[in-house]
Amino acid sequence: MRQRADGLLQQMTLDEKLGQLSQLFQFEPKKAIDEKVAAGQLGSILFVTSPAEINRLQHLAVDNTRLHIPLIFGFDVIHGFRTIFPVPIAMAASWDPAAVMRAQTVAAKEARSVGIDWAFAPMLDIARDPRWGRIVEGAGEDPYLGSAIAAAQVHGFQGDYIGAPDHILACMKHFAGYGAAIGGRDYDEAYIPETLLYNVYLAPFHAAVKAGIGSAMSAYLDLNDVPATGNRWLLHDVLRDQWKFSGFVVSDANSVKSLETHGYARDVNEAALSAFNAGVNMEMAINFTAYSKGLKPALENGQITKQEIDDAVRPILEMKIRLGLFEHPFADVDRSKQVLATPEHRTVSRETAERTAVLLRNEGRVLPLSKTAYKKIAVVGPLADSQPDTLGSWVFQDDLQETVTILAGLRNKIGAKAEITYAPGVQIARKFPSFFDDIFHLKTPPAWTAEQAKEEMAKAVTLARTSDLAILVLGEAQNMSGEAASRESLDLPGREEQLLEAVAALGKPVVLVLLNGRPLNIKWAARHIPAILDVWYPGTQGGNAVANLLFGDAVPGGKLPITWPRDEGQIPTYYAHNTTQAPENQGKRYWDEDSTPLYPFGYGLSYSAFAFSNLTLSRSEITPGETLDVSVDVENTGAIAADEVAQLYIRQQYGSTSRPVRELKGFQRLTLAPHEKKKLHFSLGNDELTYWSTATKAWVEEPVTFDVWVGGDSTATLHANFNITK
Numbered sequence: 259m260r261q262r263a264d265g266l267l268q269q270m271t272l273d274e275k276l277g278q279l280s281q282l283f284q285f286e287p288k289k290a291i292d293e294k295v296a297a298g299q300l301g302s303i304l305f306v307t308s309p310a311e312i313n314r315l316q317h318l319a320v321d322n323t324r325l326h327i328p329l330i331f332g333f334d335v336i337h338g339f340r341t342i343f344p345v346p347i348a349m350a351a352s353w354d355p356a357a358v359m360r361a362q363t364v365a366a367k368e369a370r371s372v373g374i375d376w377a378f379a380p381m382l383d384i385a386r387d388p389r390w391g392r393i394v395e396g397a398g399e400d401p402y403l404g405s406a407i408a409a410a411q412v413h414g415f416q417g418d419y420i421g422a423p424d425h426i427l428a429c430m431k432h433f434a435g436y437g438a439a440i441g442g443r444d445y446d447e448a449y450i451p452e453t454l455l456y457n458v459y460l461a462p463f464h465a466a467v468k469a470g471i472g473s474a475m476s477a478y479l480d481l482n483d484v485p486a487t488g489n490r491w492l493l494h495d496v497l498r499d500q501w502k503f504s505g506f507v508v509s510d511a512n513s514v515k516s517l518e519t520h521g522y523a524r525d526v527n528e529a530a531l532s533a534f535n536a537g538v539n540m541e542m543a544i545n546f547t548a549y550s551k552g553l554k555p556a557l558e559n560g561q562i563t564k565q566e567i568d569d570a571v572r573p574i575l576e577m578k579i580r581l582g583l584f585e586h587p588f589a590d591v592d593r594s595k596q597v598l599a600t601p602e603h604r605t606v607s608r609e610t611a612e613r614t615a616v617l618l619r620n621e622g623r624v625l626p627l628s629k630t631a632y633k634k635i636a637v638v639g640p641l642a643d644s645q646p647d648t649l650g651s652w653v654f655q656d657d658l659q660e661t662v663t664i665l666a667g668l669r670n671k672i673g674a675k676a677e678i679t680y681a682p683g684v685q686i687a688r689k690f691p692s693f694f695d696d697i698f699h700l701k702t703p704p705a706w707t708a709e710q711a712k713e714e715m716a717k718a719v720t721l722a723r724t725s726d727l728a729i730l731v732l733g734e735a736q737n738m739s740g741e742a743a744s745r746e747s748l749d750l751p752g753r754e755e756q757l758l759e760a761v762a763a764l765g766k767p768v769v770l771v772l773l774n775g776r777p778l779n780i781k782w783a784a785r786h787i788p789a790i791l792d793v794w795y796p797g798t799q800g801g802n803a804v805a806n807l808l809f810g811d812a813v814p815g816g817k818l819p820i821t822w823p824r825d826e827g828q829i830p831t832y833y834a835h836n837t838t839q840a841p842e843n844q845g846k847r848y849w850d851e852d853s854t855p856l857y858p859f860g861y862g863l864s865y866s867a868f869a870f871s872n873l874t875l876s877r878s879e880i881t882p883g884e885t886l887d888v889s890v891d892v893e894n895t896g897a898i899a900a901d902e903v904a905q906l907y908i909r910q911q912y913g914s915t916s917r918p919v920r921e922l923k924g925f926q927r928l929t930l931a932p933h934e935k936k937k938l939h940f941s942l943g944n945d946e947l948t949y950w951s952t953a954t955k956a957w958v959e960e961p962v963t964f965d966v967w968v969g970g971d972s973t974a975t976l977h978a979n980f981n982i983t984k
């Protein structure tokens with residue numbers, strides 16, 4: 259591949275090379291783009307999704323150009339292409355890397371069938387502030403879970419190797435630190451200390467590199483005063499020198515030009531130079547790239563060399579070669595229709611959704627619902643029958659007609675046995691609209707008048723009053739989490755809380771189904787609503803999955819990938835905080851509210867129950883580099899088959915720096931038959947016990963005492979300890 263890429267480089271003109279470093283958005287066919295492609299001066303296009311249009315552009319690129327270099331087509335294949343899967347944070351809540359890999363395998367196959375070769379996913383930003391809208395796109399707060407989900411996604415998208423049939427190139431983003439945006443405000447700067455960078459924020463990216471990811475996207479953010487897109491320490495020293503990443507880096511949209519906006523570059527030319535020097539190979543931009551303007555003068559002035567340009571282009575060419583684009587540049591339009599219509603893909607989506615739901619509360623075992631006990635069921639809430647809101651953000655290719663809403667799913671399941679009525683009750687909308695609404699072609703219905711709002715609320719409450727059961731479907735509309743969707747409050751939007759309280763006051767059995775991309779403030783519900791099921795944005799088959807879960811044909815087994823605060827005042831709150839002084843008062847740090855979260859990291863109930871016992875370490879002492887085995891028995895103590903996620907946490911008791919009170923270092927999701935007991939094994943070795951010490955400026959495994967806990971969430975109490983000796 260290297261030779262073949264070098265062979266091309268020898269023949270390429272400077273303009274052709276700079277073209278390979280440029281990627282443009284195409285929202286609709288444009289003459290200017292066609293001309294660039296036909297002149298061999300554009301390397302990549304994003305946002306084209308029709309196979310016919312992809313083929314048309316690809317013909318321009320390969321038929322009459324001198325070197326016949328194909329375009330690489332990129333797209334935000336975030337949680338599905340045609341079949342939409344649960345949003346990424348939901349997939350992380352499955353704690354099931356195999357299920358995540360399966361979903362992204364389907365996504366890759368569908369995308370590839372239309373000629374898309376490159377997904378701008380997975381998003382690996384650790385996020386500990388639920389106000390940040392993009393928390394929905396990642397795996398939550400934890401580096402260990404985040405790393406496992408990262409590797410699973412890389413394997414799902416890319417297959418066993420880059421260029422595997424029906425697979426596409428993955429792109430880890432946003433490198434790095436975007437999830438730490440100050441105040442949870444999208445696009446704002448982040449200040450991340452070295453210990454958190456190495457031990458937390460960079461960890462999933464390193465895992466993706468180890469899993470063989472072929473590309474990375476630089477972040478929008480300003481990281482410790484150096485914007486990520488111009489940050490050579492990140493893009494070169496860490497990514498290439500330390501991690502030996504050999505793929506290529508693409509900028510985020512216009513993030514090279516925005517180096518000027520950041521006040522980091524004097525003008526667009528300097529922005530190009532600084533991103534190029536930092537290690538951005540390809541620039542993603544709208545209308546024109548800074549590279550196409552700034553790199554030529556930089557070469558002429560001797561600020562960069564021809565060799566450096568070749569080094570930037572080479573990995574892009576190599577990736578195109580590895581993906582097989584030179585041999586098979588075109589999409590097979592007929593086959594793509596079949597692939598996109600594959601019924602099994604929808605089944606995988608439903609099964610994935612069933613694995614991602616988290617049961618937050620189930621007082622008095624309201625759930626699962628009996629299929630015969632309720633003759634009249636009121637489904638209430640603005641999200642219950644909304645197709646876009648069943649899917650979540652980053653969805654462009656869905657067939658909305660096909661998306662099964664929760665109301666439709668409930669009707670599919672028990673419509674023949676019970677009368678199911680529906681009322682939205684309230685309307686919800688952003689105060690400031692999202693610019694994505696246009697891109698997603700979202701049609702916002704006109705706002706109700708005050709009179710209508712009153713009537714609609716009354717109608718919903720009446721429906722609930724005249725029914726035997728109320729299922730409230732509340733939470734956030736799809737444009738309320740995602741990019742440019744940060745919130746100052748985590749409250750249920752609009753008047754959802756009033757609707758909830760009014761329905762609850764009727765004294766009927768009530769179930770709350772939450773759709774959301776982030777933890778919400780459900781303090782009141784957590785005390786008064788007996789059954790709460792968080793289904794995130796469950797995807798194309800969401801309604802069928804939710805109906806299966808509510809009526810017991812599937813059993814919730816998901817766990818929170820993020821600490822769920824009591825309210826915004828606790829933010830940031832995450833389980834892996836340091837011990838600090840007075841650890842015994844940890845839950846009383848505020849005098850006006852408990853400091854403990856509403857639901858801890860790793861939490862999630864089941865319709866069954868589980869007991870952990872017999873925690874055994876194979877050795878009580880190891881030396882650095884050795885591994886010990888941790889075994890534990892998990893028993894399903896209930897009467898139905900169900901899943902539990904066994905989680906292993908450690909604490910390094912002391913060392914060259916202080917360490918978190920707990921850190922996840924192993925997990926396994928397993929299915930147990932009623933009363934079945936299984937022994938699980940985890941291993942603890944160098945990978946789990948090493949951390950970056952800011953005191954010694956090194957990765958260290960220190961000769962000290964460690965605690966170990968295993969259980970069903972991050973408050974597990976079953977405990978053992980061991981020593982590392984010199």
Ligand code: BGC
Nearest residue numbers: 304334378431478510511741
């Ligand atoms: C987002 C990226 C995305 C890109 C292309 C940007 O606004 O930050 O995550 O891949 O757009 O759509």
